[in-house]
Amino acid sequence: MASAGSRGKRRVIPGFGISLGFTIVYLGLIVLIPLAGLVLRSAGLGWSELYRIATDLRTVNAIWLSVWTAFIAATINVPFGVLVAWVMVRYRFPGRRILDAAVDLPFALPTAVAGIALTALYAPNGWVGAYLEEWGIKAAYTPLGIVIALTFIGLPFVVRTVQPLMEDIDKEVEEAAATLGAGRFQTVRRVILPAILPAVITGFALAFARAIGEYGSVVFIAGNIPYVSEIAPLLIIIRLEEYNYAGATTVATLMLLISFTLLIVINAIQAMTRRRYGSG
Amino acid sequence: MASLFSRAPIGQRSAVNEGALTRIALVLTAVVFLALFLIMPLVLVFVEAFRQGAGAYLEALKEPDALSAMRLTVTVAIIAVPLNVVFGLAASWAIAKFEFRGKNLLISLIDLPFSISPVISGLVWVLLFGSHSVLSPWLQAHDIQILFALPGLVLATMFVTFPFVARELIPLMQEQGTTDEEASLSLGASGLQTFWHVTLPNVRWALVYGVLLCTARAIGEFGAVSVVSGHIRGKTNTLPLHVEILYNEYSFVGAFAVASVLALLALVTLGIKAVLEWRYGNQLASGHRH
Numbered sequence: 001m002a003s004a005g006s007r008g009k010r011r012v013i014p015g016f017g018i019s020l021g022f023t024i025v026y027l028g029l030i031v032l033i034p035l036a037g038l039v040l041r042s043a044g045l046g047w048s049e050l051y052r053i054a055t056d057l058r059t060v061n062a063i064w065l066s067v068w069t070a071f072i073a074a075t076i077n078v079p080f081g082v083l084v085a086w087v088m089v090r091y092r093f094p095g096r097r098i099l100d101a102a103v104d105l106p107f108a109l110p111t112a113v114a115g116i117a118l119t120a121l122y123a124p125n126g127w128v129g130a131y132l133e134e135w136g137i138k139a140a141y142t143p144l145g146i147v148i149a150l151t152f153i154g155l156p157f158v159v160r161t162v163q164p165l166m167e168d169i170d171k172e173v174e175e176a177a178a179t180l181g182a183g184r185f186q187t188v189r190r191v192i193l194p195a196i197l198p199a200v201i202t203g204f205a206l207a208f209a210r211a212i213g214e215y216g217s218v219v220f221i222a223g224n225i226p227y228v229s230e231i232a233p234l235l236i237i238i239r240l241e242e243y244n245y246a247g248a249t250t251v252a253t254l255m256l257l258i259s260f261t262l263l264i265v266i267n268a269i270q271a272m273t274r275r276r277y278g279s280g
Numbered sequence: 281m282a283s284l285f286s287r288a289p290i291g292q293r294s295a296v297n298e299g300a301l302t303r304i305a306l307v308l309t310a311v312v313f314l315a316l317f318l319i320m321p322l323v324l325v326f327v328e329a330f331r332q333g334a335g336a337y338l339e340a341l342k343e344p345d346a347l348s349a350m351r352l353t354v355t356v357a358i359i360a361v362p363l364n365v366v367f368g369l370a371a372s373w374a375i376a377k378f379e380f381r382g383k384n385l386l387i388s389l390i391d392l393p394f395s396i397s398p399v400i401s402g403l404v405w406v407l408l409f410g411s412h413s414v415l416s417p418w419l420q421a422h423d424i425q426i427l428f429a430l431p432g433l434v435l436a437t438m439f440v441t442f443p444f445v446a447r448e449l450i451p452l453m454q455e456q457g458t459t460d461e462e463a464s465l466s467l468g469a470s471g472l473q474t475f476w477h478v479t480l481p482n483v484r485w486a487l488v489y490g491v492l493l494c495t496a497r498a499i500g501e502f503g504a505v506s507v508v509s510g511h512i513r514g515k516t517n518t519l520p521l522h523v524e525i526l527y528n529e530y531s532f533v534g535a536f537a538v539a540s541v542l543a544l545l546a547l548v549t550l551g552i553k554a555v556l557e558w559r560y561g562n563q564l565a566s567g568h569r570h
Contacts, residue, residue, distance in 0.1 A: 013461055014471035019374040023386070026367045030438050031392055034404035041407050080313055087310040091303060099311065101554040105318050107493075108546040108553075110500025111398075112520040113539040116527050117321035120328060120536075127324065128316075152317060164566075184298060213397025216502035216520070220527065233399035237507060240403065245412060252400045259395045267388070 035256075042253040045246050053250040058226055059235065063254055066232040069143055070211030073150030074158075074204050081158025081203060082196070088159075089166040103159050106152055111216025118149050119220040141223030146231065149217045154207030161203035165196050198273040202266055209262040213255060325543045328536035340537035345514045349522035349538070355430065356505075356518060357498040360437040364494055365487070368445025373479070376453030377461065387450065393442045401439045402507025405432055428510030433518065436504040441494045448490035449483055451565040456482055485560040489553070489568065496549040500542060 042050060053059060088100050106114065122129040122139040132139050139145050169192060177187040215233040223229040230238075232255055239247035298306070330337050340346065371390060375383060393401060409415055409426040419426065426432050460482060464474040480487075502520040509516045517525060519542055526535035557568050 012465060013377050013458055014465075015373060015475070016378045016380075019370040020378070020380070023367065023371040023374050026370070027386075027389060030435070030442055032389070034408055034439065035392075035396075037408050038400070038404050080310075083306065084310045084314065087307050091307055093307050095311075097554070097558075099314050101550050102314060102318050104550055104553065105322065105546065108496055108500075108549045109322070110502060110520045110523075110539075110542045110546065112502040112523050113325060113500070113542050113546075114321060116523065116535060116539060117325050120532075121321055121324055127320065152321070155317070209395055213395075213400070215397065215399050215506075220524075233397050233503060236397075236399050236403060240406060240507065245407070245410075248403060249407065252397075252403050255397055255400060259397070263388075263395045 038249060038252060038256070041245070042249045045250065049246065050250055050253075053247055054254055056247075058230075059247075059251055059254070061227045062230050062232045062235040062251070063258075065143065065146070065230065066212050066255075067258070069146040069231075070150055070154075070208050070214075073147050073154050073211050074208035076147075076151050077154045077158045077207050078200060078204055081155055081207075082162055082200060084155075085159045085162040085166055089163060104156050106154075107156050111153070111214070112220075114152060114217040115149065115220035118152060118217065119145070122148060122221065140221050141229065143222075143229055145221035145223065146218055146229065149221050150211040150214060153214050153217050154211050157207040157210060158200070158203035161206060162196055162199045165199040166192075169195055198269055202269050202273075205262055205266045205269070209259055209266070212258060212262075322543060322547075325536055325539050328532060329540040331536075332533050336533050337537050337540075340531075340534040341541065343534070345517070346522060346534070346538055348514045349517045349519045350541075352430075352433070352517065353499055353519040356433050356437050357495055359434045360441060360498050361491060361495050363438060364441055365445050365491060367442070368449050368487075368490060371446045372449035372453045372483075373475070375450050376456070377458050390446050390450075391443050393439055398440055398501065398503025399507055402436045402504035404439070405435050405508050427508055428512065428516055430516075432508035433505050433516065436508045437498050437501055440501050440504045441497045444494035444497060445487070445490035448486045448493070448565055452483055452486045452563075453479070455566070483563075485556060485563040486565055489556050489564055492549060492552055492556070496546065499545060 045053075084103060088096065088103075119140055120126050122132070122145055124130065124133050124138070124140070126140070129139055137144070139148060173191055174187050177191045178184075182190065213233060215231070215237075218231055219234055222231060222234070224234060232251055236248045236251050236255075239245075239251065297303075329340075371386075374380075375387065406427060407413060409419065409432070426435070460478050461474050464478045465471070469477070500520060501518075502524070505518055506521060506524070509518070509521055511517060511521060511525065513525065519538060523535050523539050523542070526532075526538065557564065561568060
């Protein structure tokens with residue numbers, strides 16, 4: 001298995017066998033075997049049964065709801081995430097450091113806490129919900145509430161993916177563009193945007209992927225009405241509570257398929273970026 | 281780097297910087313967005329927790345079920361985090377110090393739990409150890425309880441927090457290469473001595489960073505533990521699950537009081553994280569250097 005890059009290297013540093021062995025055994029026990037169990041279980045159902053559950057209207061509605069709300073939330077996060085990253089990288093203003101740290105709040109705050117806080121905020125009698133109510137907009141207990149929670153969860157993914165690339169942009173390139181007669185808007189559009197575009201797409205995809213599987217921050221605000229505001233992870237839990245393991249397994253397998261497809265897309269974008277811009 | 285008000289006076293256009301008005305507008309938009317969207321939910325947690333005064337707040341935290349949820353959460357983290365630290369060290373040593381085929385696949389597999397829904401991370405354990413699984417008769421014969429008990433909670437938490445330490449260490453150790461270790465070994469140090477006195481000090485802040493994120497997630501995990509916990513009050517409820525139960529019982533002060541403890545921990549986490557990035561940024565994986 002070991003094909004040392006430079007000859008003799010692997011003889012100098014000890015511990016290859018034990019560290020790799022432990023890594024693989026631990027990875028197998030904690031991640032791979034349990035996941036394989038899920039895949040085997042769904043394969044054991046047979047195609048016709050899988051197809052029947054997968055095309056069940058409640059399953060289809062739940063998965064579609066998770067996908068489209070996640071997509072809209074990730075889309076909202078693109079302009080706001082890029083704006084926040086830009087402001088943090090390019091400008092100096094009082095409170096910048098604190099706000100920069102606060103961007104990671106959705107990572108650090110337990111999802112259940114975010115869930116009840118957002119629900120209380122956007123409920124009809126909440127600080128924000130009361131205003132929305134005056135405009136006739138219902139946020140909590142509707143798909144709009146789901147989008148709000150998923151936008152909250154996804155923001156750091158876009159900001160933290162775009163920020164390092166923005167820091168790396170060479171000011172001299174912008175100066176060169178300006179010297180050659182480009183206006184500021186042109187420079188932003190033709191020099192800066194292309195440079196950060198791969199990071200923006202990656203950030204979008206990461207936020208999207210995370211939001212599809214998100215549970216804790218959404219269940220409280222969603223309303224959880226079957227066919228209307230019931231997300232796919234919640235449907236898994238409902239099927240489990242009904243002891244309907246075939247149902248739970250099928251929804252989970254469909255979600256895994258979606259996540260793995262996204263994962264492959266993200267890896268492909270990152271590989272492409274690395275090839276074009278050196279190490280990413 | 282442009283200060284908000286310096287350089288280009290209002291009205292004068294610069295090709296390298298935005299005009300002062302544009303700058304102020306951009307900063308204001310970002311600040312208002314972050315304040316409304318991120319800071320306000322946080323403030324609300326504390327306002328709701330203290331709605332009926334400090335007495336009711338403390339009362340809610342001293343409740344036996346809340347205390348037992350705290351103990352359980354700490355227990356789960358104390359078991360799951362060190363195991364993931366050992367794994368992170370082993371995996372980064374193997375991946376960063378040696379060349380072997382399939383390395384990129386291994387790195388992708390380590391990151392896998394990040395792209396899986398927390399609910400699925402719990403479901404896999406129910407399928408493995410539940411009453412209908414192949415292991416179930418054996419577990420029952422030996423009177424081993426995994427689901428709806430501490431082992432299930434630990435396993436689900438380990439699955440979810442699996443990549444945190446490894447992904448901080450791997451890129452940093454890959455950057456650092458093997459020259460320090462080779463020097464130490466050629467001077468006669470043993471493998472373990474080299475690891476303790478050379479490798480570990482080289483990555484110590486990245487390790488602290490990874491442990492910090494891993495612990496925060498272990499304490500706050502909700503979806504995965506929700507599936508395996510069984511929600512037995514005072515027995516198998518972690519802090520986040522206790523928040524859910526209180527909230528669903530319309531005991532809002534209690535729910536937000538417990539939530540405020542978790543929010544406070546999140547703030548401490550963010551504080552330490554910011555200090556690490558600011559003070560030791562050059563000793564962390566490149567993504568965290570500001």
